[in-house]
Amino acid sequence: MRAPGEVEYTGVRELRGPLVVVEGVTGVGWDEFATIVLDSGERRHALVLEVDRDLAVLQVLEDTAGMDRTGTRIAFSGAPLRVPVGSGWLGRVCNGRGEPVDGGPPVVGSVDAAVGGAPINPVRREPPTEPVLTGVGAIDVLTTLVRGQKLPVFSTAGLPHLELAVQIASQATCAGAAFAVVFAGMGLTHADAAFVRGGLAERSAAKELVLLLNTADDPVIERLLTPRLALTVAEHLAFGEGLHVLVVMTDMTAYSEALREVSAARGEIPARRAYPGYLYSDLASLYERCGRIRGRPGSLTLLPVLTMPAGDITHPVPDLTGYITEGQIVLSRETHAHGVYPPVDPLASLSRLMRKGAGTGRTRDDHPHVAAQLIAALAHAREVRELADLIGRPALSPTDRRYLDLDDAFLRGFLAQGADENRALEDSLDRAWNALLTLPRSQLGMIPAVMLDARAAGGNGTGGDGTPS
Structure with missing residues (x-):
C-alpha cells in the first residue's frame, strides 16, 4: 500500500x-x-x-x-475512505462528511472502519425476534418494528414525514436494553436541519444519538457519503459495542437524485426515469447492512424515509425500496386532510416481520390478534363507507353503521396522537380494543373467545397479566 x-x-x-x-x-x-x-x-x-x-x-x-x-x-x-468509530460519536452533531458542527473537537475512535462497508453475510444472519417500540401507537400495534428489520416510511411532499422521523428517533426504545439512534439527514433545508437538532437535543444530551446533517446547499457528493458514514458508525456501535441501534435515514429520494446527478455527470446511459441502472444494487448496498449477526451482541435496525414524487408508489425509488425491505409504513394525504397525526394508512402499511416481534413474551398476548382484527375491520369499514357514499348512511344495516363508528373511533381515538406524545404500548393496545368494541362481538371472529371474555370482564384482553417483555 x-x-x-x-x-x-x-x-x-x-x-x-x-x-x-x-x-x-x-x-x-x-x-x-x-x-x-x-x-x-x-x-x-x-x-x-x-x-x-x-x-x-x-x-x-x-x-x-x-x-x-x-x-x-x-x-x-x-x-x-476510513473513519474512526466508537462511542465517541454519541452525542455529536456533524455534517454529512462527519465533520463536527456542534463546536466540539473532531470525533476520535479506538479503531478505523471503511465507510464502504459490506452487506451482512446471509449465513451469519440471526432472525429478528424482539420489538423496537417507537412510542407511536399506529406503528407499535399495526406495523411493529423488529430489531434487525429494515422498514421504510413512504410519504409525499407536504406530509409530516420529517416530524414522524424525529419523533421515532427521540422516543424509540428496546425494552430496557442498551440503545442508540443514528440519524442521517440528506438534502435538508436549514430550517429542517434546525428542527431536527431541536427535536433530538434531549436524546443527544443523553449520549444516545449520533446526528449527521447534510443540507440542500452542501455538495451533492456529500449526500452519497452521508448514509454510508451513518451505517459505518452504527455497525460498530451495534456489533462492536453491543448496542441496539436504530438508524433513521431521510430522505432517500434526495439521496437517489444525487446518485442520478453524479451518474449523468459521468455520462452513463440512464435507465428508468433517468436513474442509473444500478440504483437497485446501490440501495441494496445500504439497506442490507442492517440486521443481527449470529454470535455478536447488538442489532442494527433501519428506518429509511422517502418521498414519492407526485405520490407515485411505482416511482423507481419506492418501487425498488419495496423489493429490498421488509414492509412499509405509508402516509396518507386523505388522513392528513382530516387533521390527524400521524397520517398512517393502515391498509397500505405492512411489517412482514411483525409476527416475529409481537405476541407472548415479546409485547402482549393479545397483540397479534387485536392487530389482525383491527386491519380486517378497517378494510370492511372502507367498503361500507364507499357503499354509504352511494346509497346513504340511513340505508345501511345496523352492523354496517357500527363499522362506520369503528372507522371514526380508530381515527380519533387510536391513530391520532401528539407529535411529542410518547404513547406506551399498553395504552395503544387498549385504545385498539376500545375501537374494536364499537362492533358487536359477532364481528370479532379473529380474536379468541378467552380474550374477548377477559376484556368483557374488565381485564386487558390477554386472559392473563399481559405484561410486556
Whole structure:
C-alpha cells in the first residue's frame, strides 16, 4: 500500500461538475480515497469512481467550484475512505462528511472502519425476534418494528414525514436494553436541519444519538457519503459495542437524485426515469447492512424515509425500496386532510416481520390478534363507507353503521396522537380494543373467545397479566 502523499499527480484532464478526471495514474484502485491540494493551498477530498488504464475519475466531496486544471495536485492514499468509530460519536452533531458542527473537537475512535462497508453475510444472519417500540401507537400495534428489520416510511411532499422521523428517533426504545439512534439527514433545508437538532437535543444530551446533517446547499457528493458514514458508525456501535441501534435515514429520494446527478455527470446511459441502472444494487448496498449477526451482541435496525414524487408508489425509488425491505409504513394525504397525526394508512402499511416481534413474551398476548382484527375491520369499514357514499348512511344495516363508528373511533381515538406524545404500548393496545368494541362481538371472529371474555370482564384482553417483555 502506498503511503498517503507518496506520489502526487498534476495531470488533471477535465473538471466536470463534481468530477475530476486525472490522467497518467498508475496503481490506483476503485473507491480509493484521495487528497486534492489546490494552488492556494486549500485541501479537498475525493473518492475514485472509475479507473480505465491511466485515467481515474474522482468525485470531490467538497465539489470542484474554484478548482483549476493547472496548479492542482492529487495524492492517492492507496486505501478506501476510513473513519474512526466508537462511542465517541454519541452525542455529536456533524455534517454529512462527519465533520463536527456542534463546536466540539473532531470525533476520535479506538479503531478505523471503511465507510464502504459490506452487506451482512446471509449465513451469519440471526432472525429478528424482539420489538423496537417507537412510542407511536399506529406503528407499535399495526406495523411493529423488529430489531434487525429494515422498514421504510413512504410519504409525499407536504406530509409530516420529517416530524414522524424525529419523533421515532427521540422516543424509540428496546425494552430496557442498551440503545442508540443514528440519524442521517440528506438534502435538508436549514430550517429542517434546525428542527431536527431541536427535536433530538434531549436524546443527544443523553449520549444516545449520533446526528449527521447534510443540507440542500452542501455538495451533492456529500449526500452519497452521508448514509454510508451513518451505517459505518452504527455497525460498530451495534456489533462492536453491543448496542441496539436504530438508524433513521431521510430522505432517500434526495439521496437517489444525487446518485442520478453524479451518474449523468459521468455520462452513463440512464435507465428508468433517468436513474442509473444500478440504483437497485446501490440501495441494496445500504439497506442490507442492517440486521443481527449470529454470535455478536447488538442489532442494527433501519428506518429509511422517502418521498414519492407526485405520490407515485411505482416511482423507481419506492418501487425498488419495496423489493429490498421488509414492509412499509405509508402516509396518507386523505388522513392528513382530516387533521390527524400521524397520517398512517393502515391498509397500505405492512411489517412482514411483525409476527416475529409481537405476541407472548415479546409485547402482549393479545397483540397479534387485536392487530389482525383491527386491519380486517378497517378494510370492511372502507367498503361500507364507499357503499354509504352511494346509497346513504340511513340505508345501511345496523352492523354496517357500527363499522362506520369503528372507522371514526380508530381515527380519533387510536391513530391520532401528539407529535411529542410518547404513547406506551399498553395504552395503544387498549385504545385498539376500545375501537374494536364499537362492533358487536359477532364481528370479532379473529380474536379468541378467552380474550374477548377477559376484556368483557374488565381485564386487558390477554386472559392473563399481559405484561410486556
